[in-house]
Amino acid sequence: MNTFVLGLIVLAYLISLTYLGFKGYKKSSTDKDYLLAGGEIHPFVMAVSYGATFISSSAIIGFGGVAANFGMGLIWLTFLNMFVGVVVAFLFFGRKTRRIGHKLNAHTFPEFLGKSYNSKAIQVFAGAVIFIAMPLYAAVVLKGGAVFIEKIFEIDYNIALFLFALVIAAYVIAGGLRGVMYTDALQGTIMFASMIFLLIWTYKTIGMxxxxxxxxLSEMASEVPDKLRAIGHMGWTSMPKAGSPWWYTLVTSLILGVGIGVLAQPQLVVRFMTVKSTKELNRAVLIGCVFILATTGIIFTVGAVSNIFFMQTEGQIAINAVKDLDKIIPEYIKAAMPGWFAAIFMLTILSASMSTLSSQFHAMGTSIGRDVVSTLSKKQRNNTRITRGGVAFAIIISYIICYTLSISVIARGTAIFFGICAATFLPAYFCSLYWKRTTAKAALWSMISGFSASLFALLFMHAKESQALGISQFIFGKPVLFDKMPWPVLDPMIISLPISILVIVVLTLISNDSAAKNKTVLA
Amino acid sequence: MFGISDPGIYMAYLLVFLCVIFAVVYGIINWNKE
Structure with missing residues (x-):
């Protein structure tokens, strides 16, 4: 496909985004408009926006590459994305979050937690955690989009990254959550359609x-490299050997880390408060599940099957043919798909990246603007202006982090953030909905212990991060604190989430304070 | 079945299928709906 046609397609896409962003801007006159899209979003827009925010270029490029390496075991993550990320999230968390959020007049996830426990400390701490941890997640998604633009347009990575960040910044800062969700709906629709085509064309290309x-693919198990076989890889249509390092990485980091972490994602929780009734959430269950199946289910299957294509065309498996996990899917699209689809798929990746990034920037901006600065400030200020400043600041931070990232980092960066969110927020969030006796003190200490335990495990226990950071080596003279299996390969969330749960349960049970003294009465 | 012999992978695909069925049925029943 020539550059002129490619340019026209991108131009049409950008004009559509500009129109939707402007529409959001025109309708965003109050705090509630900017932060919650007015609280009356259509169920289709809400469900597709939730799905498109959840499924980023990290899921398509990062986890698609991981599926090429790990095989179809990643379909367990599709199941958790659908069951936990949609069914449980919408029906058991979403319905109550929407109702309580409306009653408390909460506009952000930290504000929801803070008002649930009647504690400004909780709101400020939650806002600070989001602002500290989320830029890493945003940076890996930003990198995913920029790498893809670099490969398709054959332009310099630095230019791709700058232009990409600039376009998103424009409509998030101007249009608020309404602009974000309108553009999400367009982007999600593009993602859905192109994924269906990708699945059909993949099987047509390999002729099976x-x-x-x-x-x-089962017969290709003998092609698994010896070094991967030694750590538990059993082929692309089999689960890894139970208890092996490969199994622990797949199950604890990639499947459980992301599969459970979705419940406490600030940028997703806020979606529940954008609809006006439970009817919208009921409808969103159907739309959301089908969307997640059509995105993750397809890309994880195609990722595994891409090994057949690379074997047919290059005589070697995907990871040997491409080397970098994050480049397997882009290379596969370029080599296996028709030229015109490469352009459409580029829009899919742009859509997946932009829909997630816009929500991340919005969540980070509202965290620093509304939850930290406005909450700590004694003066009455223009909240929307502060939030817009926060969004701009968050974009700059994420942009800078992009330059520090190494290769094959996209999926891992996502799993780290999801794990931190689960350990820090999930127990306090769950108890705010279902355990009225929980005290503010218990919730705050649960969040602090979950966040601290996550950081400790990342710095000193989980080999991938602790070896790369070198802090454990510097302090203790060894790359990981405990080198006996399975500690070096056990995901930090498996350690930090139980600690966070234990703290909130024990502190609540030993507390003499009644819930009425500590929490805003919700009934 | 479907060329998948590993029960771990087979179960994952089966659960995904059941989850979609549940979502479609639930969504239709509660479309216009303590």
């Missing part, structure tokens, strides 16, 4: 049906 391809 679903069952036949799986049999062929």
């Amino acid at each position: 049906g679903f069952g036949e391809a799986n049999i062929h």
Whole structure:
């Protein structure tokens, strides 16, 4: 496809985004408009926006590459994304969050937690954690989009990164959550349609049906590199050897870390407060589940099956043909798909990145603007202006972090953030909905202990991060604190989430304070 | 079935399928709806 046609497609896409961003800007006159899209979003827009925010270029490029390496075991993550990320999230968390959020007049996730426990400390701490931890997640998504633009347009990575960040900044700062959700709906629709095509064309390209391809992939198990076989890789249609390092990485980091962490994602929780009734949430269950299946279910399957394509065309498996996990899917699209689809898929990746990034920037901006600065400030200020400043600041921070990232980092960066969110927020969030006796003190200490335990495990226990950071080596003279299996390969969330749960339960049970003294009465 | 012999992978695909069925049925029943 020539650059002129490619440019036209991108121009049409950008004009559509500008129109939707402007529409959001025109309708954003109050704090509630800017922070909660007015609280009356259509269920289709809400569900597709939730899905498009959840499924980023990290899921498509990062985890698609991971599926090429790990195989179909990643389909467990699709199941958790659908069951936990949509069914449990919407029906058991979303319905109550919407109702309580409306009653408390909460506009952000930290504000929801803070008002639930009648504690400004909780709101400020939650806002600070989001602002500290989320830029890493935003940076890996930003990198995913920029790498793809670099490969397709064959332009300098630095220019791709700058232009990409600039376009998103424009409509998030101007349009607020309404602009974000309108553009999400367009981007989600593009993602859905192109994923369906990708699935059909993949099986057409390799000349096999679903069952036949799986049999062929099973027979390719002998092609697994010896170094991967030694750590538990059993082939692309088998789960890794139970208890092996490969199994722990797949199950604890990639499947559980992301699968459970979704429940406490600030940028997703706020979606529940943008609809006006439970009817919208009921409808969103159907739309959300189908969307998640069509995105993660397809890319994880295609990622695994791409090994057949690379074997047919280059005589070697995907990871040997491409080397960098984050470049397997872009290379596969370029080599296996028709030229015109490469342009459409580029829009899909841009859409996936932009829909997630816009929500991340919005969440970070509202955290620093509304939850930290406005809460700590004694003066009455223009909240929307502060939030817009926070969004701009968050974009700059994420942009800078992009330059520090190494290769094959996209999926791992996502899993780290999801794990930190689960350990820090999930127990306090769950108890704010379902355990009225929980005290503010217990919730705050649960959040502090969950966040601290996550950081400790990342710095001193989980080999991938502790070896790279070198702090454990510097202090203790060894790369990880405990080198006996499975500690070096156990995801930090598996350690920090139980600690956070234990703290909130024990502190609540031993507290003499009644809930009425500590919490805003919700009934 | 479908060329997948590993029960771990087979179960994952089965659960995904059941989850979609649940979402579609739940969504339709509660479309216009303590």
